[in-house]
Amino acid sequence: MEAITITIKEKVETACSMAGITVEQLGLKMGMSTQAINNRLKTGKFAQEELERMASLLKCEYHSYFLFPDGRKAE
Numbered sequence: 001m002e003a004i005t006i007t008i009k010e011k012v013e014t015a016c017s018m019a020g021i022t023v024e025q026l027g028l029k030m031g032m033s034t035q036a037i038n039n040r041l042k043t044g045k046f047a048q049e050e051l052e053r054m055a056s057l058l059k060c061e062y063h064s065y066f067l068f069p070d071g072r073k074a075e
Contacts, residue, residue, distance in 0.1 A: 008044040012054065019058040029057045 027037025
């Protein structure tokens with residue numbers, strides 16, 4: 001089976017939709033202008049801390065790590 005890959009932009013847009021807010025509203029909550037959040041989404045360059053803050057604002061969790069078969073994580 002082939003893995004499906006989605007971009008950070010798609011992940012953020014989907015999370016916002018599920019949380020019932022717009023990307024622009026999320027950007028404002030993060031202290032970013034509409035233009036700034038849209039530009040960042042285009043490049044997909046966010047620090048892990050920014051993605052975790054987005055998750056907190058969206059009332060969800062964000063996980064990004066390598067998980068090994070024996071249960072070890074590299075975060």
